Amino acid sequence: MNFIETRNVVKQYDGHLALDRVSIDVPQGCVFGLLGPNGAGKTSLIRILNMITRPDSGELLFDGHPLHEKDITNIGYLPEERGLYRKMKVADHIMYIARLRGMNSSDARRAMGKWLERFDLTQWADKKIEALSKGMAQKVQFISTVIHSPKLLIFDEPFSGFDPVNTELLKKEILHLHDEGSTIIFSTHNMGSVEEVCEEIALINHSRVVLNGRVAEIRRRFSKKLYQVGISDTMKIDPAEGLFSIEHVQPSPAGGITAEIRLATGASLHDAIAYINDRYTLTTFQELLPSMNEIFIETVSNNNLQSAQQ
Amino acid sequence: MNNISRIAIITRHEFLAIAGKKSFIVMTILIPLISIACLGLPYLMMQFNKGDIETVAIVDESGRYGKAITDNDEFRFHDITPIGTTGLHEFYKRQDGLYAIVVIPADIDSTLSVDVFSQNAVRMGLQSYVAQCLGDTVTQARIASYNIPGLDKIINDSQADIQLNCVKWDEDGDESQSDAELASIIGLVLAFLTYMFVMMYGAMILTSVVEEKTNRIIEVMVSCCKPIELLLGKIIGVGFVGIVQIAIWCIFIGIISAIFGISTVASDPELIARTQMAGNIDADTGNMINNIMQSVASINLSGIAACFVLYFIGGYLLYGSMFAAAGSTVDQPNEGSQATIPMMMFLVLALWAGIACIDNPDGTLAWWCSMIPFTSPVVMMVRLPYDVPFWEIALSIAILFGSALGIAAVAAKIYRKGILLYGKKFSWKNIMAWIK
Numbered sequence: 001m002n003f004i005e006t007r008n009v010v011k012q013y014d015g016h017l018a019l020d021r022v023s024i025d026v027p028q029g030c031v032f033g034l035l036g037p038n039g040a041g042k043t044s045l046i047r048i049l050n051m052i053t054r055p056d057s058g059e060l061l062f063d064g065h066p067l068h069e070k071d072i073t074n075i076g077y078l079p080e081e082r083g084l085y086r087k088m089k090v091a092d093h094i095m096y097i098a099r100l101r102g103m104n105s106s107d108a109r110r111a112m113g114k115w116l117e118r119f120d121l122t123q124w125a126d127k128k129i130e131a132l133s134k135g136m137a138q139k140v141q142f143i144s145t146v147i148h149s150p151k152l153l154i155f156d157e158p159f160s161g162f163d164p165v166n167t168e169l170l171k172k173e174i175l176h177l178h179d180e181g182s183t184i185i186f187s188t189h190n191m192g193s194v195e196e197v198c199e200e201i202a203l204i205n206h207s208r209v210v211l212n213g214r215v216a217e218i219r220r221r222f223s224k225k226l227y228q229v230g231i232s233d234t235m236k237i238d239p240a241e242g243l244f245s246i247e248h249v250q251p252s253p254a255g256g257i258t259a260e261i262r263l264a265t266g267a268s269l270h271d272a273i274a275y276i277n278d279r280y281t282l283t284t285f286q287e288l289l290p291s292m293n294e295i296f297i298e299t300v301s302n303n304n305l306q307s308a309q310q
Numbered sequence: 311m312n313n314i315s316r317i318a319i320i321t322r323h324e325f326l327a328i329a330g331k332k333s334f335i336v337m338t339i340l341i342p343l344i345s346i347a348c349l350g351l352p353y354l355m356m357q358f359n360k361g362d363i364e365t366v367a368i369v370d371e372s373g374r375y376g377k378a379i380t381d382n383d384e385f386r387f388h389d390i391t392p393i394g395t396t397g398l399h400e401f402y403k404r405q406d407g408l409y410a411i412v413v414i415p416a417d418i419d420s421t422l423s424v425d426v427f428s429q430n431a432v433r434m435g436l437q438s439y440v441a442q443c444l445g446d447t448v449t450q451a452r453i454a455s456y457n458i459p460g461l462d463k464i465i466n467d468s469q470a471d472i473q474l475n476c477v478k479w480d481e482d483g484d485e486s487q488s489d490a491e492l493a494s495i496i497g498l499v500l501a502f503l504t505y506m507f508v509m510m511y512g513a514m515i516l517t518s519v520v521e522e523k524t525n526r527i528i529e530v531m532v533s534c535c536k537p538i539e540l541l542l543g544k545i546i547g548v549g550f551v552g553i554v555q556i557a558i559w560c561i562f563i564g565i566i567s568a569i570f571g572i573s574t575v576a577s578d579p580e581l582i583a584r585t586q587m588a589g590n591i592d593a594d595t596g597n598m599i600n601n602i603m604q605s606v607a608s609i610n611l612s613g614i615a616a617c618f619v620l621y622f623i624g625g626y627l628l629y630g631s632m633f634a635a636a637g638s639t640v641d642q643p644n645e646g647s648q649a650t651i652p653m654m655m656f657l658v659l660a661l662w663a664g665i666a667c668i669d670n671p672d673g674t675l676a677w678w679c680s681m682i683p684f685t686s687p688v689v690m691m692v693r694l695p696y697d698v699p700f701w702e703i704a705l706s707i708a709i710l711f712g713s714a715l716g717i718a719a720v721a722a723k724i725y726r727k728g729i730l731l732y733g734k735k736f737s738w739k740n741i742m743a744w745i746k
Contacts, residue, residue, distance in 0.1 A: 014743075050533040052730070072534060083527035087327070099319045100534035144530070 002061070003028040003152060003183040004049065009058030011044050018044040019055070020207040026185060026200070031178055033198035033215070034187040035292075037300055040204045042187045043080070046154055049185070050077050063151065073102035076150035080157040080187075082141050084129045090116075091125040094144050101148040108147065115143040118173075135166050142170060146177060153177060156187045171197065191293035203296065205303045211295070219289040222298070225263035229276060230284035232256035240275055243267045256281075260288065316535045320543025321550065328514060328551045338558050364409035366436065367402075369395055371416040378447035379412070384435055387412075398427060412440055419448060493695035494668045500618055500691035501664040508625045508687065509657055511552045512633040513650070518544055519637030519725070520646045528729045537726040545630045545718075552626065614694045617703060624710035625687030629653055631714070631721035638728030639741070660688035671696045681706050683713040720745050 004026035011019040019041045026032045036042050047053045048060065051072060060067040063074075085093055091112065098108035116122045119139045129137060138161065146153065155174070159167045175197065178184055186198060194201060195215065203211040211218065227244075230252060231237060237259050239245045244267065247260040263272055276282055290298075328334055363383070367390045370376030379387050390411075393401055398411055410428035415421060424444060426432050453462050476490060522528045531540055636649035663685050667676035671693045679689040680698070686706050690698070727744040 047730075052529070052532045069536075075533070077530065077533040079526075079529040079533070081526040081529055083522075083525035083530070085327070085521075085527055086525060087331075096319070096323050097530065097534060100316060100531075141530075 001028050001064070002026060003030070003063055004185070005059075005061040006045070006048075007059040007061075009045070009048060009055045009060065011041075011048060011053065011055050013044075017207050019048070021058070022204070022207075022209055024202045024209060024212060026183060029178070029181055029183055030199050031174075031184045031186065031197050033194045033201035034185055034204065035189070035191075035194065035201055035296060036204035037189075041207045042204055043156065045204070046077070046079075046156055046185075046187060049152075049154060050075060073148065074151045076101075076145040076148065076153045078141060078145040078153075078155045078158055080160065084137055084140060086130040087128060089126055089128055090121065090132070090140055093129060093140065094147060097144040098147045101150075103148050111147050111149070112143070115147060119143065119169075134161070135163060138162060138166065142173070146173075149180075150182065152183050152185070154185045154187070157189070158186065159188070159190060159193060191291065191296055194292045201292075203299055205300050206307055210303045211299050215292065218295060219292070222290045222295045223287070224290060226288040227261050227263065227269075227272075228284065228286045228288050229259045229261055229282065230256065231259070231276070231280040232283050233281040237261075237276075237280065240272070243275055244272050254283075256283070258284075313536070313539055317539050317543045317546070320535065320540055321547040324518060324544050324547025325550045327518065328548065329554060334551070334555075338555050342559055342562055364433075364436075365407055366409050367405070367411045369393065369398070369411060369413045371395070372414050372418050373416075374451070375414050375418060375444055375447055379440060379443045382439060385409075385439065402427065402429070410436060414444070418444070419451065422448070494671075494692070496614070496695045497671070497692035498665070498668065500614070500694070501661065501688045504618070504622055504625060504687050504691050505657055505661045505664075507552060507556070507622060508629045509654070511548050511626055512629045512653060514548045514551065515544055515630050516633040516637040516646055516650060518548070519634050519729070520640050520643055523638060523640065523729050524643050532729065537729060538722050541631070541634055541722055541725050544634060545627065548630065549623075549626060610697070617694055617707075618691065620707055621687040621690055621710065624683070624707065624714050627714040628683055628687075628710065628717050629657070631718035635721035635724040635728065638725040641732055656684045657688070660685035664688045664692045667692045677702075681709060683710045686710050 002025045004024070006022055006024050008021040008023055009019050010017075010021060022041070022045060024032075024034075024045075034042050034045065044053070048055050049067075051067065051069065062068070062071050085096075088096070094112050094115075095105070095108050098112065099105070103111070112125075113122075116125055119142075121136060121139060121143075124132060124136060129140065132140065142158075145155075153174075158170060158174070162170060171193070174184060186194070188194060198215055200214050201212060201218065202209050213221075226247065229237070232252075232255055235251065235257055237246060237249060237257065239261075242264055244261040244263050247262050249257055249259045252258045261272070263269060273282075273285060276285075363386055365386050365388065367388050368376050368379060370389060370391045373391075376389050376391065381387055390401070395413060398413075402408055402411060409430065410426055410432055413425045413427065415424070418424065424440065426437065426440065450462070453465065458464075522531060535543075632653050633650065636653065637646065640646050640649050660679070663675065663679040667673065667679065667689055670676060676689060676693055679685040680693055680702070687710065690703070690706055694703075723745050724741055
């Protein structure tokens with residue numbers, strides 16, 4: 001079942017089309033990556049999901065019903081440009097946002113205690129935010145986003161500006177929330193983290209969804225039929241006409257070579273493996289799927305080329 | 311979670327964000343003290359300015375008037391007539407600590423002019439004192455020169471000093487004392503207070519809006535609540551700050567009046583009579599206070615107070631929402647003051663119009679300015695002590711609140727768009743497009 005569905009969402013700003021018939025499905029309990037270059041329309045879509053702005057047309061379903069004002073208590077949003085009230089105390093700040101998200105005081109206080117402890121911030125609760133280090137302030141922003149245990153969490157570039165230690169911590173907490181059943185939407189350029197945490201993605205370019213689906217399926221779809229072959233008894237591998245070509249060869253530290261081969265069109269993987277196995281001592285054979293980064297760049301540049309031609 | 315409870319949460323936050331700070335408490339105490347200091351400062355400065363006693367030499371060529379200038383607590387005078395008028399500068403330089411030399415010419419009776427020499431800029435205090443001493447004496451001498459017995463008394467008696475008692479009739483012709491001076495003072499004070507409060511609390515709204523936008527918390531905020539809720543919460547929250555602050559000052563004034571015995575109950579003639587009997591106040595002062603109190607009583611104080619509150623609220627809503635809209639168009643904290651220029655212009659214009667209306671509180675300018683919502687909260691304050699017809703007040707308040715709501719609705723539209731836009735040059739064209 002889909003937790004979020006958008007159908008043909010259109011949004012226009014001052015004559016500029018920010019979203020052009022955008023339809024995405026975010027399954028319940030999924031970690032969903034919303035990808036796209038700067039200015040593609042990601043933030044416009046996120047603002048619509050957060051009811052900060054309204055779409056000009058199109059439909060939005062939240063947990064099976066049309067998105068309604070009361071749903072904001074079930075959404076947590078960490079914007080890319082995130083601020084804090086610098087003059088407020090940590091605890092007051094978290095409580096303020098929690099109360100606005102519909103929590104009552106005692107629940108909010110209890111949840112805050114738990115989160116502050118988890119992030120080792122308990123002794124900072126009564127300190128003003130301006131006294132906090134950048135990393136600590138980011139943790140406060142994160143706590144403010146998740147304190148009301150929302151069903152849907154939207155993170156816009158969550159790791160930007162985080163040091164590696166905090167990035168790991170944050171990733172762990174996000175996956176933990178996912179385990180507890182939250183649906184999570186990630187908007188990011190960081191393709192490494194997409195491969196690591198996202199199950200599904202939608203890639204937006206020039207206001208349109210140009211690619212979507214499960215990450216594993218997309219990578220397979222973009223397969224260049226490249227395979228990595230490990231051979232231990234020779235320093236040379238020859239291409240086989242009609243079966244595969246050699247892309248790249250390098251000596252392997254364990255002895256022998258590691259080669260990248262490309263399967264010829266129409267050739268079967270089975271035949272290729274049999275061919276190599278007959279002639280060499282095969283130690284490894286592994287498909288090389290394109291990284292999300294490569295897919296991103298390829299899709300966006302192809303799409304840009306098409307738009308330019310139109 | 312409904313809109314009202316969210317607005318309440320925001321209101322509480324905005325209130326505490328200002329009133330919970332130490333600076334608020336400090337300012338609340340300091341502002342009246344500063345005001346009092348400002349009133350008392352000129353007097354204090356004069357006290358400080360007195361400084362040392364200066365020595366002044368007099369060359370009296372007339373031979374008659376030198377004695378008229380006697381020592382006072384600022385100047386000591388020495389007669390150096392024998393020295394004459396030649397080589398005065400050398401004499402001045404030789405005499406260490408000599409402040410100035412006054413030369414009274416022989417023909418002062420006809421020329422009426424006196425020279426004062428000094429290397430310093432001659433103090434106003436010395437100039438006026440010498441002029442006064444010599445003026446009185448020369449006048450006496452001139453009167454005496456007519457040789458008419460008792461002429462000085464005749465002149466004194468013929469001085470006419472007219473005292474005006476303004477009596478105001480109400481519809482039925484009942485009389486009450488009215489005092490234009492007092493009315494204009496009350497009016498001016500109220501007008502200035504309205505001007506100051508609207509500007510002060512408007513600026514607080516602006517600061518709050520600009521802060522949220524420039525530190526980017528706004529994106530989180532509008533995902534938790536509607537912009538209109540945020541705007542209302544701000545206006546109401548800062549409004550409460552104003553109410554609390556003004557209430558504290560009223561209590562201050564109450565305590566101070568109680569200490570100095572200028573209780574408002576003093577308008578009760580019985581009480582004055584009793585106080586007089588107790589011998590605390592002598593009869594003259596008692597009469598004077600009685601007169602003032604009668605004038606005060608003739609001014610409908612509770613009515614004015616009610617109007618002041620209404621106009622303050624209306625003016626605050628009107629200008630407060632404009633300040634909020636202006637704040638939402640600001641990208642950088644230091645651009646805030648630029649965005650307030652239109653409001654400041656309106657407010658200063660209102661204050662000037664108010665001051666101009668003191669002379670003729672029933673004139674055309676006063677009438678129109680007390681109807682136009684941008685000026686009415688200030689200008690009407692000036693007119694109020696002069697008994698404005700009820701329908702005019704009602705109409706003016708209706709216009710004020712009507713336009714305050716209208717402006718607030720327009721401001722909310724600008725605010726809603728403005729808070730989420732960065733790096734855009736704000737043109738009136740843009741803003742007009744948002745309003746539509």
